[in-house]
Amino acid sequence: MKLGIVGLPNVGKSTLFNSLTKAGAESANYPFCTIDPNVGIVAVPDERLDKLTEMYNSAKTTPAVIEFVDIAGLVKGASKGEGLGNQFLANIREVDAIVHVVRCFEDTNVIHVDGSVDPIRDIETINLELIFSDIEVLDRRIAKTIRGARNDKMLAKELDFQQRIKAHLEDGKLAKTIEVADEDEQAWIEEYNLLTWKPVIFAANVGEEDIADDGASNENVQKVKEYAKDFDAEVFVVCAQIEQELAELDDEEKKMFLEDLGVKESGLDKLIKASYSLLGLISYLTAGETESRAWTIKKGTKAPGAAGKIHSDFERGFIKAEVVSYKDLMDCGSMLAAKEKGLVRQEGKEYVVEDGDVILFKFNV
Numbered sequence: 001m002k003l004g005i006v007g008l009p010n011v012g013k014s015t016l017f018n019s020l021t022k023a024g025a026e027s028a029n030y031p032f033c034t035i036d037p038n039v040g041i042v043a044v045p046d047e048r049l050d051k052l053t054e055m056y057n058s059a060k061t062t063p064a065v066i067e068f069v070d071i072a073g074l075v076k077g078a079s080k081g082e083g084l085g086n087q088f089l090a091n092i093r094e095v096d097a098i099v100h101v102v103r104c105f106e107d108t109n110v111i112h113v114d115g116s117v118d119p120i121r122d123i124e125t126i127n128l129e130l131i132f133s134d135i136e137v138l139d140r141r142i143a144k145t146i147r148g149a150r151n152d153k154m155l156a157k158e159l160d161f162q163q164r165i166k167a168h169l170e171d172g173k174l175a176k177t178i179e180v181a182d183e184d185e186q187a188w189i190e191e192y193n194l195l196t197w198k199p200v201i202f203a204a205n206v207g208e209e210d211i212a213d214d215g216a217s218n219e220n221v222q223k224v225k226e227y228a229k230d231f232d233a234e235v236f237v238v239c240a241q242i243e244q245e246l247a248e249l250d251d252e253e254k255k256m257f258l259e260d261l262g263v264k265e266s267g268l269d270k271l272i273k274a275s276y277s278l279l280g281l282i283s284y285l286t287a288g289e290t291e292s293r294a295w296t297i298k299k300g301t302k303a304p305g306a307a308g309k310i311h312s313d314f315e316r317g318f319i320k321a322e323v324v325s326y327k328d329l330m331d332c333g334s335m336l337a338a339k340e341k342g343l344v345r346q347e348g349k350e351y352v353v354e355d356g357d358v359i360l361f362k363f364n365v
């Protein structure tokens with residue numbers, strides 16, 4: 001699962017990325033592996049995992065992770081080769097969702113490429129580049145489809161759809177706002193990998209003074225929130241600069257710093273969790289003396305599929321799953337007590353795994 005960080009130059013993308021990846025490294029057990037200087041693996045904060053580790057005295061704790069990709073700032077004309085951005089547009093085509101960083105902080109020391117802070121103009125500049133890039137992709141697709149469409153009903157239907165999306169984009173609209181008529185169209189649009197089809201989270205990057213009230217008194221943040229409504233996009237208020245400082249601290253210091261700032265949770269933690277649910281992901285947990293671990297699955301995954309995340313043998317030889325909800329386990333205080341109360345269920349192949357299920361798989365190979 002990958003998220004791409006996009007935005008204009010100098011709006012705080014790398015600051016956010018650095019704090020994300022450093023924060024990931026802090027939860028030491030999952031190594032922050034730099035696959036590439038601009039790709040970082042980030043642990044999904046999950047306090048359930050800490051509690052399980054405590055209960056089982058686990059030697060190791062392994063959180064769920066997501067990948068973030070930091071790209072160079074996009075400028076007007078990026079899709080036509082302006083700036084550094086266009087070579088990176090290809091990188092974002094591979095991501096599952098986009099974090100769009102929008103500058104909402106006023107600071108005359110930090111240059112804005114367009115001379116002033118104006119979040120809606122900035123968002124539209126980026127969106128337009130993404131739209132242009134999508135139009136190019138569609139043009140290539142259309143050229144291919146057109147060849148076969150004359151003698152093939154299905155291709156003719158697809159061609160019609162492609163042309164509809166193109167017209168929609170040329171109107172300055174995002175692919176995700178197009179009405180998809182049926183399952184064929186749904187499958188096609190998913191396959192095209194259009195940038196403006198991907199889910200988006202806006203990260204409103206504010207100054208330190210705006211953290212305590214979560215941006216409520218920052219006019220720019222309010223504008224972004226209003227704007228995002230039209231796209232069903234979530235807006236997260238974050239101060240990238242503070243997050244970078246927070247990421248340097250250990251857990252205890254971090255807690256104190258957050259208290260000083262008047263907030264419970266770092267903006268970053270909220271952002272990571274939100275990204276996770278934006279992607280339709282949930283975690284189930286495994287616990288034991290050697291390791292407590294969170295495993296990422298798509299909502300709706302059945303028990304054998306979930307087992308397959310651990311090892312393909314678990315899926316192939318799946319017999320059953322011993323399941324207890326995290327809450328029941330905690331309420332009972334131990335697995336034994338939960339069993340005595342009949343709260344540990346034996347589930348079969350059709351069981352749909354839920355977020356926070358603590359599972360032991362039985363399998364045979």
Ligand SMILES: Nc1ncnc2c1ncn2[C@@H]1O[C@H](COP(=O)(O)OP(=O)(O)OP(=O)(O)O)[C@@H](O)[C@H]1O
Pocket residue numbers: 007008009010011012013014015016071072073074105107110205206207208238239240241242
């Ligand atoms: N919330 C904030 N308040 C004040 N300054 C900030 C904030 N966030 C980032 N900055 C500052 O803005 C500058 C640009 O940040 P950064 O390098 O992260 O931008 P970027 O979007 O990655 O730029 P580029 O596209 O050029 O890579 C840095 O000096 C950083 O310290």
Ligand SMILES: [Mg+2]
Pocket residue numbers: 013014015071072073
């Ligand atoms: Mg950068």
